[in-house]
Amino acid sequence: xxxxxxxxxxxxxxxxxxxxxxxxxxxxxxxxxxxxxxxxxxxxxxxxxxxxxxxxxxxxxxxxxxxxxxxx
Amino acid sequence: xxxxxxxxxxxxxxxxxxxxxxxxxxxxxxxxxxxxxxxxxxxxxxxxxxxxxxxxxxxxxxxxxxxxxxxx
Amino acid sequence: xxxxxxxxxxxxxxxxxxxxxxxxxxxxxxxxxxxxxxxxxxxxxxxxxxxxxxxxxxxxxxxxxxxxxxxx
Amino acid sequence: xxxxxxxxxxxxxxxxxxxxxxxxxxxxxxxxxxxxxxxxxxxxxxxxxxxxxxxxxxxxxxxxxxxxxxxx
Amino acid sequence: xxxxxxxxxxxxxxxxxxxxxxxxxxxxxxxxxxxxxxxxxxxxxxxxxxxxxxxxxxxxxxxxxxxxxxxx
Amino acid sequence: xxxxxxxxxxxxxxxxxxxxxxxxxxxxxxxxxxxxxxxxxxxxxxxxxxxxxxxxxxxxxxxxxxxxxxxx
Numbered sequence: 001x002x003x004x005x006x007x008x009x010x011x012x013x014x015x016x017x018x019x020x021x022x023x024x025x026x027x028x029x030x031x032x033x034x035x036x037x038x039x040x041x042x043x044x045x046x047x048x049x050x051x052x053x054x055x056x057x058x059x060x061x062x063x064x065x066x067x068x069x070x071x072x
Numbered sequence: 073x074x075x076x077x078x079x080x081x082x083x084x085x086x087x088x089x090x091x092x093x094x095x096x097x098x099x100x101x102x103x104x105x106x107x108x109x110x111x112x113x114x115x116x117x118x119x120x121x122x123x124x125x126x127x128x129x130x131x132x133x134x135x136x137x138x139x140x141x142x143x144x
Numbered sequence: 145x146x147x148x149x150x151x152x153x154x155x156x157x158x159x160x161x162x163x164x165x166x167x168x169x170x171x172x173x174x175x176x177x178x179x180x181x182x183x184x185x186x187x188x189x190x191x192x193x194x195x196x197x198x199x200x201x202x203x204x205x206x207x208x209x210x211x212x213x214x215x216x
Numbered sequence: 217x218x219x220x221x222x223x224x225x226x227x228x229x230x231x232x233x234x235x236x237x238x239x240x241x242x243x244x245x246x247x248x249x250x251x252x253x254x255x256x257x258x259x260x261x262x263x264x265x266x267x268x269x270x271x272x273x274x275x276x277x278x279x280x281x282x283x284x285x286x287x288x
Numbered sequence: 289x290x291x292x293x294x295x296x297x298x299x300x301x302x303x304x305x306x307x308x309x310x311x312x313x314x315x316x317x318x319x320x321x322x323x324x325x326x327x328x329x330x331x332x333x334x335x336x337x338x339x340x341x342x343x344x345x346x347x348x349x350x351x352x353x354x355x356x357x358x359x360x
Numbered sequence: 361x362x363x364x365x366x367x368x369x370x371x372x373x374x375x376x377x378x379x380x381x382x383x384x385x386x387x388x389x390x391x392x393x394x395x396x397x398x399x400x401x402x403x404x405x406x407x408x409x410x411x412x413x414x415x416x417x418x419x420x421x422x423x424x425x426x427x428x429x430x431x432x
Contacts, residue, residue, distance in 0.1 A: 001270050003147055004241075005221040007331060008249065015122050017248050019133070022125030024244040029222070030128075032236045033229060039270065041147055041185065043079060043123035044155055045117075045333075050303050053310030053330035054217050054255065056318075061307070073198050075363055075401055076169075077149040078302075080177065087338050089176050091349070094341030096172040099149070100342075104164045105157060109199065111365055114341035115295060116403065126183065127145055150402060159266050163277070167271030186269035187223060189261075189405075195401035197382030205379070216386050219291055219329055231410050235421070238413030257291055257329065258413035259367060280382075289414055292385075293365040294422065298395065305392050312388040317366070320380045321373060342361050342399065 002029045009059050010046035018044050019053035073111035074101045081131050082118035090116050145174045145183035153203050155188035162188050217255035218245045225275050226262035234260050289327035290317045297347050299332035306332050361399035362389045369419050370406035378404050 004025045021043045029035040049059035076097045094107035096115045101107040148169045166186045173179040193203035220241045229236045239283040265275035292313045310330045317323040337347035364385045382402045389395040395410035 001225065001268070002273070003184060003187065003223040005223075006245070007221075008218040008245070008251075009217065015132075018122055019125075019130050020248045021244060022130055023128050024248065025241065026125060026128035027219075028237060028240040028244065029224070032233050032240065033224065035224075038127045040126065040128070040145060043119055043226070044123040044125075044144075045119070045149065046123070047331055047333070050306055051332040051334070052217070053307075053314060053332075053334065055312050055326045056314035056328070058229060058303075058307050058310055060303075073153065073196070073203070075151040075403065077151075078173070078175070079147040079180075080148075082146065082176075085177060087346075087348075090338055091341075091346050091360070093172060094178045094346055095344050096176065097148075097169065098341060100165060100168040100172065101152070104161050104168065105152065110343045112342065113361060115363065116339040116341075117335070118339070118342055124145070131145070131328035133404060159274075159276075163269075164276050166274055167272050168248055170272035172271060182271045184270065184272070187263055187269040188269075189263070190267070191403055193404070194378055195404040195406070196384060197379075197404075198400065199398045200383050200400070202375075202379050202382055202387035204375075217329060219331065231418075231420075234410055235418050237411075238418055239416050242413060242416035254415045256414065256416070257289060259291065259407055260411040261407070261412075262411070289368065291417070293367075294389070295363040295365075296389070296395075297361065301393060302423040308392045309388060312392065313364075313385065316381060316384040316388065317368070320377050320384065321368065323368075329366070340361070348361070 002033070002035050002041070002044045004029070004040070005045065006042065007045045007047060009049050009052050011049065013044075013046065074105070074107050075114070076101070076112070076114045077117065078114065079117045081121050081124050083121065085116075085118065099112060146179050146185070148173070148175070148184070148186045149189065150186065151189045151191060151200065153193050153196050157190065158190075218249070218251050218257070220245070220256070220258045221261065222258065223261045223263060225265050225268050227265065229260075229262065290321070290323050290329070292328070294315070294330065294332045295333045295335060297337050297340050299337065301332075301334065313351065362393070362395050362401070364400070364402045365405065366388070366402065367405045367407060369409050369412050371409065373404075383419065 017061045125133045196203045241282045322330045412419045
């Protein structure tokens with residue numbers, strides 16, 4: 001009875017993509033561990049880019065730098 | 073000093089129901105483990121039905137099938 | 145289909161107490177929200193007192209002070 | 217930069233199975249969301265069957281009933 | 289490659305304060321454990337005061353009592 | 361009343377380092393958000409390198425490659 005929590009930044013994931021994540025994550029534990037899909041929960045959490053940090057800065061700041069220097 | 077995280081689908085839980093969950097979960101660890109209620113946190117997270125999966129499909133899809141076949 | 149995560153310090157909770165926590169937390173969401181118990185997961189995590197902090201210190205340090213000053 | 221947490225009961229998952237879960241979960245967010253695999257974390261947590269509950273009972277109790285009634 | 293999750297009540301934390309939390313938490317694991325900041329994620333989750341409990345009551349109720357008795 | 365969860369790979373963090381993480385994380389939310397340290401929990405979770413993945417592989421595999429090619 002796995003519980004799978006997927007945290008991503010809120011940057012436009014569609015309903016269809018979320019359904020695909022849920023299908024794919026469930027299939028994964030069924031295939032690798034032989035788990036019962038009916039007893040497998042997948043919970044997706046979307047987090048604002050202001051609230052997600054990497055390298056000590058927010059993803060908001062990171063995205064701004066990436067847009068300013070697109071070729072890097 | 074327990075920390076209790078309750079994740080549910082966002083399907084209309086009221087403010088009163090949340091207060092009841094918080095009271096009940098706190099009472100539980102006080103009664104069973106003798107914990108101090110003042111040092112017990114309960115955090116409720118509501119998750120969109122598009123973002124919660126069971127059996128490889130979203131709860132949104134599950135609810136639609138349940139409404140289509142109410143007698144099952 | 146709730147998911148309930150209970151984090152406590154590892155200070156001797158017995159198998160019976162854990163079973164009681166699982167029963168009580170499940171009953172709570174069934175009673176308050178009308179959830180299906182078969183679709184309710186409870187996960188208990190025990191954390192070493194060296195790895196749990198409150199008030200800026202470890203629970204290990206807190207327990208030592210509490211034992212040194214039992215009347216407080 | 218996704219973070220994926222997979223919680224399963226501790227029932228003998230091998231090192232190879234864990235590596236497969238990590239590979240599969242990473243591939244999933246790369247394929248569905250176009251995420252960078254180097255910025256994708258997967259954390260697997262194994263939980264004792266005494267500490268995981270479903271249907272109001274521990275998985276330990278559930279497994280004992282399942283072994284007692286193998287044909288069900 | 290640490291993952292740090294900070295949960296707070298939603299009571300007006302600004303974008304600047306969140307950036308400061310991300311910077312501070314990243315610096316902390318770099319300084320204490322020698323971790324690579326680029327491989328350090330910080331995720332801040334804000335929770336409604338109706339959904340956070342302490343002492344068996346919601347933070348909403350707690351704040352109302354605190355406002356009613358400001359000198360305590 | 362913040363709750364801070366710090367997940368790291370189990371690679372020898374000492375009791376002193378954990379105490380420092382707890383002190384530092386608590387000070388951070390006190391300083392930035394004006395939170396009460398007594399109502400601040402910090403929970404450190406150490407995860408086996410076999411159970412932590414980045415870039416689609418386990419940290420165990422990553423460390424082996426890093427040791428094989430120390431100058432990279």
